[in-house]
Amino acid sequence: MFSDYSWSELGSIFAMQGFAGLVLFSVLVLMALGLAIIFGQMGVINMAHGEFMILGAYVTYLVAGFFEAFLPALVPISFFVAVVLAFFASGALGVAVEMSLIRFLYKRPLDTLLATWGLSLILQQTYRTVFGAREVGVTLPSWMMGSLPLTDIIEIPINGLIVMAITLLITLGVYLVMFRSRLGAQTRAVVQNRTMAGAVGIDTEKVDRMTFGLGCGIAGVAGSAFTMIGSTGPSAGQLYIVDTFLVVVFGGAASLLGTIASAFTISQAQSTMEFFLSGSMAKVLTLLTVVGILMLRPQGLFTLKVRR
Template sequence: MSASEMWNIFLMQGFAGLSLFSVLLLMGLGLAIIFGQMGVINMAHGEFMTIGAYTIFMLSSLTETYAPTLTPYYFFVAIIVAFILAFAVGWMAEWALIRHLYRRPLDTLLATWGLSLGMQQIFRSTFGAKEVSPTLPEWLLGSWAPAEGLDIPINGMFVMGLTLLVTAGVFLMLYRSRWGLRVRATVSNRTMANAIGINTKKTDRMTFAIGCGIAGVAGAAFTTIGSTGPTSGSLYIVDAFLVVTFGGAASLLGTVASAFGIAQTQSISEFFLTGSMAKVLTLLTIITILMIRPQGLFALKVRR
């Protein structure tokens, strides 16, 4: 293998890593804002991603059946619908289940795990155990070849762009909107936020729903790089937790950096080693770093 071939492989694996990075980042963002706001570890987060993925599948089938001419465009609408559906289910889950369990971290862990199992069964009963794939629009297929032997897949670039957009949106919402102000005040001091007039319970529900909505978008992105089954989401949940812990809980910048690091280590080493060895290498690196810096990559430096 020549040096330039090696370089191309490195670039392509790096880019494959970027797709993984996108899904992990979107999952991690949702988990991080939910954990930061109310200390809830949402074990069902992966299933909210699956909701997004199945939404794309359903809309793709509907479009194919009823309006085949719209096939090139349905994807944009579908992403928004994926957000809305995951948001709505998250809103209801918070109202029916989670809000009764605040300040009981172990119970929320169990309850959301139960929720995740229940949702998986609902997916299985509705869509069947077999994995499905939506028909992607033509323009998402194929690849861009800027140089000989170097192929950058278009769907990967699309997912990247989508992730950048959503991440920027989350930052903007957190730092510029009234909701963001409520969230940051509540994270800083819940009792005081309530005593200054903020309805913290409503803020909790909104935050949980937004976090789930972002997972729905992650699911939409996921359909472009993999096929969807009832347990697709649970495959990503462990990695998404790793991203949040490694990045430093409640630090969005940390979430971005750690999603990037984990995805790239995983993807690049996967090419040179076997898949499981790559996983071992990733985990070993993370554990070593967490032993030295238990607070994660980025921790807040303000006195509390």
């Protein structure tokens, strides 16, 4: 497999695939952070998480078209406006779903799986009806196109750097919210002991609603980032939902650090193997490796110690 390449060619290949893996890592982290908050903190198996991501992608598509048609002078900043609107659109839908559906299914994980799977199909058909079955692409501002030459062989896409910068900011924001804010303290209190949290005056229903909305909003930001590396279609979210659950379970369902470490490991492994093997074989080998590790360590890479 490696004998057909020289050492310099292998170095260039690993460098380029490593950077491609970082872009995939960024999207997986954004998806997995939202899912880790919902699944890890609330115990809800949200099979519609990919559709919240695609909502963010479609919002980005609509915003880009609006700026091109009515505000061409502001096109250079249109993407960042779209990221903010995607967060609030997906977050608002998440709050509505929690209030109308999820709050009746707490402590019934299999029921949440079936209910959100049905919601996933409904949202896919809604997107197909509104936007059509064909995939659409977002026209990025000119300054976000092109690449930066690292060496004579290796070039780094500018949009990949922007995706990683957004991921870094969102990850920092999630850390601040979960560990340095009132909402984060209330969320962790509800996770550890819901009855006691309610007894000391915490509105547990409001915390659930805001937590679910936050997780879905982060998925919307992932959708905006997704438009920079791929086209958007009604069922595109399903391509990432399995990998996202794999990241969350492998890293540890309630650990943000584990989510990041797991996303990095899986994305780098898949990106490198896809160059030398087929994409399907890379996924199979990655899945088998993760399953083997989980058999030895079923709690995942990182776990939180919670007093029972």
